[in-house]
Amino acid sequence: MQPTSHAFKQNAKRAMVDTPLQESLRRLETGFTAARQAAADGLPEFEDLRDEARGIKNHVLEHLDLYLERFESRVTEKGGQVHWCETPRDARNAILEICRKVGARTVTKGKSMVAEEIALNPFLEENGIEPVETDLGEYIIQLADEPPSHIIGPAVHKTKDQVSDLFHEHHQKYGKTERIEEPEALVAEAREILRQKYFDADVGITGANFLIAETGSTVIVTNEGNGDLTQMLPRIHIVVASLEKIVPTLEDVSTILRVLARSATGQEMSVYTTFSTGPKRPEDLDGPDEFHVVLLDNGRSEMLGTELQELLRCIRCGACMNHCPVYHAVGGHTYGWVYPGPIGAALDPHLIGLEEARHLPNASTFCGRCEEVCPMRIPLPKIMRHWREQAFEHHVSPSPERFAIRLWAAIAKRPMLYHLGTRIAMAVLGRLGRRRGRFASLPLAGGWTGGRDLPAPEGRTFQAMWAARGGRTGR
Amino acid sequence: MSEPKRVGLFVTCLVDLFRPSVGFAAVRLLEAAGCEVTVPSVQTCCGQPAYNSGDSADTRDIARGVVRAFRDFDYVVAPSGSCAGMIVKHYPELFRDDPAMAAEAEELAGRTHELVSFLTDVCGVTSVPGKYDGTVTYHDSCSGLRELKVKQQPRALLATVDGLDLRELPGAETCCGFGGTFCVKYADVSVEIVGRKSADIRASGADALLAGDMGCLLNMAGRLKREGSDIEVRHVAEVLAGMLNQPAIGDGQS
Ligand code: SF4
Numbered sequence: 181m182q183p184t185s186h187a188f189k190q191n192a193k194r195a196m197v198d199t200p201l202q203e204s205l206r207r208l209e210t211g212f213t214a215a216r217q218a219a220a221d222g223l224p225e226f227e228d229l230r231d232e233a234r235g236i237k238n239h240v241l242e243h244l245d246l247y248l249e250r251f252e253s254r255v256t257e258k259g260g261q262v263h264w265c266e267t268p269r270d271a272r273n274a275i276l277e278i279c280r281k282v283g284a285r286t287v288t289k290g291k292s293m294v295a296e297e298i299a300l301n302p303f304l305e306e307n308g309i310e311p312v313e314t315d316l317g318e319y320i321i322q323l324a325d326e327p328p329s330h331i332i333g334p335a336v337h338k339t340k341d342q343v344s345d346l347f348h349e350h351h352q353k354y355g356k357t358e359r360i361e362e363p364e365a366l367v368a369e370a371r372e373i374l375r376q377k378y379f380d381a382d383v384g385i386t387g388a389n390f391l392i393a394e395t396g397s398t399v400i401v402t403n404e405g406n407g408d409l410t411q412m413l414p415r416i417h418i419v420v421a422s423l424e425k426i427v428p429t430l431e432d433v434s435t436i437l438r439v440l441a442r443s444a445t446g447q448e449m450s451v452y453t454t455f456s457t458g459p460k461r462p463e464d465l466d467g468p469d470e471f472h473v474v475l476l477d478n479g480r481s482e483m484l485g486t487e488l489q490e491l492l493r494c495i496r497c498g499a500c501m502n503h504c505p506v507y508h509a510v511g512g513h514t515y516g517w518v519y520p521g522p523i524g525a526a527l528d529p530h531l532i533g534l535e536e537a538r539h540l541p542n543a544s545t546f547c548g549r550c551e552e553v554c555p556m557r558i559p560l561p562k563i564m565r566h567w568r569e570q571a572f573e574h575h576v577s578p579s580p581e582r583f584a585i586r587l588w589a590a591i592a593k594r595p596m597l598y599h600l601g602t603r604i605a606m607a608v609l610g611r612l613g614r615r616r617g618r619f620a621s622l623p624l625a626g627g628w629t630g631g632r633d634l635p636a637p638e639g640r641t642f643q644a645m646w647a648a649r650g651g652r653t654g655r
Numbered sequence: 656m657s658e659p660k661r662v663g664l665f666v667t668c669l670v671d672l673f674r675p676s677v678g679f680a681a682v683r684l685l686e687a688a689g690c691e692v693t694v695p696s697v698q699t700c701c702g703q704p705a706y707n708s709g710d711s712a713d714t715r716d717i718a719r720g721v722v723r724a725f726r727d728f729d730y731v732v733a734p735s736g737s738c739a740g741m742i743v744k745h746y747p748e749l750f751r752d753d754p755a756m757a758a759e760a761e762e763l764a765g766r767t768h769e770l771v772s773f774l775t776d777v778c779g780v781t782s783v784p785g786k787y788d789g790t791v792t793y794h795d796s797c798s799g800l801r802e803l804k805v806k807q808q809p810r811a812l813l814a815t816v817d818g819l820d821l822r823e824l825p826g827a828e829t830c831c832g833f834g835g836t837f838c839v840k841y842a843d844v845s846v847e848i849v850g851r852k853s854a855d856i857r858a859s860g861a862d863a864l865l866a867g868d869m870g871c872l873l874n875m876a877g878r879l880k881r882e883g884s885d886i887e888v889r890h891v892a893e894v895l896a897g898m899l900n901q902p903a904i905g906d907g908q909s
Binding site for chain 2: 189192193196505506508509510542543544545546547548549551552565567568569570571572573577581582585586588589590591592593594595598599602605606614615616617618620625626627628629630631632633634635636637638640641642643645646647651652653654655
């Protein structure tokens with residue numbers, strides 16, 4: 181997708197007056213935060229599991245080459261094939277080539293953020309292949325022709341009413357002329373329509389939550405079971421995954437799974453956890469004839485050994501955005517690219533460039549709640565700060581902002597100047613604001629006073645009063 | 656009685672400039688707890704505006720000044736979780752490439768505390784001078800809460816204030832949208848967030864809002880006043896110290 185991250189402020193403005201969006205965001209905020217809390221409280225060893233999960237990923241990242249090679253040889257042994265892809269373009273081409281070989285007209289897709297990252301759908305369409313999203317949320321936004329707004333709930337920004345309208349509009353061609361509203365009925369209708377697509381598809385594409393080095397298996401978790409149908413029914417199964425999804429063993433997967441769903445939706449486990457190992461064997465009743473893993477790097481190996489390495493622990497659970505006050509206010513589309521919220525603010529500058537994504541790490545209050553809930557204990561604010569430093573150093577931040585900061589710093593470094601300047605300024609402001617106790621507007625403070633008053637200072641500074649009283653100043 | 660604790664008060668720039676009463680309230684509380692309070696006159700700001708804007712060179716200069724100014728005290732106390740958090744958590748990090756300074760910063764971090772948690776956790780304070788007739792609610796400012804684990808301490812002390820009724824704020828741990836320079840750089844988003852906070856504050860039914868950080872207080876008071884609310888907004892230290900002569904934050908002289 182074409183990023184609109186540079187337009188964060190305009191995007192935010194629009195989002196904040198979008199009533200259905202705001203309604204959805206409120207639901208998300210209350211629902212997800214309470215559910216995660218209950219799940220965390222319900223498991224005494226939850227904090228220890230987080231440490232363990234972090235340890236597993238840290239270990240993998242130290243030996244990434246080794247585990248990736250082991251994974252590849254296991255996949256090959258089992259009759260599958262791994263395609264190493266450095267760039268999104270490589271990944272798209274690898275997928276197209278597989279599709280072309282079997283003359284695919286339709287592919288079904290399970291939910292995959294990496295597929296979004298490489299902008300797979302528009303590419304397949306351009307090449308005459310119809311991608312059909314089978315995850316309900318993905319299906320909804322595909323109908324709406326929108327990007328996902330959340331990494332685990334791509335359509336969380338949509339209200340039930342909007343979904344009714346979309347189905348009503350797009351399902352006419354299947355003879356569904358009645359506008360339905362009941363959630364169960366909506367799901368049933370989507371199911372019915374998708375059912376035929378599963379059978380029509382030549383290729384099924386899924387993402388992966390984990391790649392297991394020990395067994396060469398790939399793992400997806402879903403709540404709808406659509407992933408199973410996507411990968412079992414077509415002749416070809418393509419898994420598209422980024423390389424940091426690797427973990428050493430099945431045991432490790434089960435450890436991380438225990439924190440994944442709890443952090444994401446507050447469930448103990450997702451409804452379906454599906455392991456795929458190679459193509460169908462002679463004794464199997466079903467399964468694909470071919471099994472491909474398209475392994476995407478896209479800048480990830482460059483992150484190793486840098487401040488960004490810790491981001492590679494991310495398991496895409498979405499907890500950071502579920503708990504982010506900025507995300508709650510503006511929603512996922514405002515971030516303007518595939519990964520929204522705190523993880524996006526930390527990761528997107530690397531993937532789409534700091535110039536484009538400059539606002540993302542800046543548009544955070546540094547409240548720290550994302551780090552508090554991140555199951556993998558990724559220091560998201562610290563990484564956002566790293567980007568702010570980069571932006572400041574390379575003059576990507578706007579000059580008026582730089583000027584104001586450097587001016588304040590110059591004063592803060594000189595106590596004499598600070599005392600003199602602030603005494604005068606506070607005396608003036610204090611006198612002006614004394615009667616009302618606040619300002620409704622003030623020159624140069626428009627940002628503050630647009631939506632709130634500025635409380636007036638008392639008039640004298642504490643340090644001046646303290647000195648006048650003869651308090652100890654350590655001189 | 657044992658030797659008094661020698662405390663250097665890091666008053667913070669926002670208290671210094673906007674609300675000296677909080678500084679005096681802090682002094683009263685510290686003295687009541689048996690501390691000898693000094694306010695080094697070479698102090699200015701902890702450097703957060705520069706730090707959070709990515710200007711780490713200037714931040715380091717400012718931090719060096721703070722380290723120097725507060726060398727000679729048993730403890731350094733700030734009436735702010737965010738500025739204390741800056742010193743405790745971020746100063747050592749800032750100097751990770753300068754071992755000598757890093758050691759000094761670590762040492763300073765080890766004796767720096769947020770005011771209310773210092774009173775309870777270090778001084779063992781269990782009663783305070785304040786009296787208050789009314790219902791208050793309390794917002795947990797993010798840095799104090801998450802960097803310094805300030806949560807129960809203010810509640811414990813507020814519970815000892817005569818006449819005070821504490822009602823928990825729904826979403827007390829949700830950010831108020833201040834975020835330092837964020838509140839002007841992304842003013843629209845900041846206002847949206849504080850608007851939600853003010854709705855929660857009103858819903859609490861309290862007649863006063865307390866918190867431990869001036870930045871958040873200015874933000875929340877500014878929003879409540881813009882909405883025409885007569886909820887009083889004060890720093891928690893003012894109530895604990897019983898220093899309520901100043902009009903509340905954002906209120907005029909009546
Ligand atoms: S950064 Fe942490 S909280 Fe956010 S999606 Fe990744 S693992 Fe989940």
